[in-house]
Amino acid sequence: MKTLVLYESKHGGTRKIAELIGSKIENSVVARIQNFVGRLERYDRVIVGGPLYGRRLSPVVMDYIKENKSMIDQVFVSGLLGASADEELHENFDDEFIQDKHIEFIGGSLEWKQMNYLERLRVRIGARIKKNTPTDTYDMKSIDRIAKGVY
């Protein structure tokens, strides 16, 4: 059984999550969507994930999911606004898709050094998170559910 974990990551937070998921699955390959050149048909399970910015899932991930809908088994979303996770998922996907693909909201992390001035400002003012606060809010239960394929 071969599993593919595909992700997009602007600053590295979602890459960490994808690698964590991959480390928990035997015989798995983890790759950034843009770098993946193989064929999805070669894998028994395909998991795809990406980050939320301004309440929208990264367009690279959204387009990839739309194009390969039938080949994707599960989707994970990285973001920090856990309280409104459900709302955000529904802004990005329809109900049927959420149920069908077992979408998991994993949480996220802020990679301060990778963020530009405007992004740091948006996070500090919008989310009221002080500069350089370590922010790793991964939901390990969600990560385990994805890794084990438990829906």
Ligand SMILES: Cc1cc2nc3c(=O)[nH]c(=O)nc-3n(C[C@H](O)[C@H](O)[C@H](O)COP(=O)(O)O)c2cc1C
């Ligand atoms: C400018 C900016 C906007 C963000 N907007 C959202 C958002 O709307 N909803 C959310 O849940 N998280 C939001 N986040 C948090 C990111 O989704 C989170 O940090 C994620 O782990 C980043 O992934 P990446 O490092 O792979 O790009 C935002 C972060 C930044 C820097």
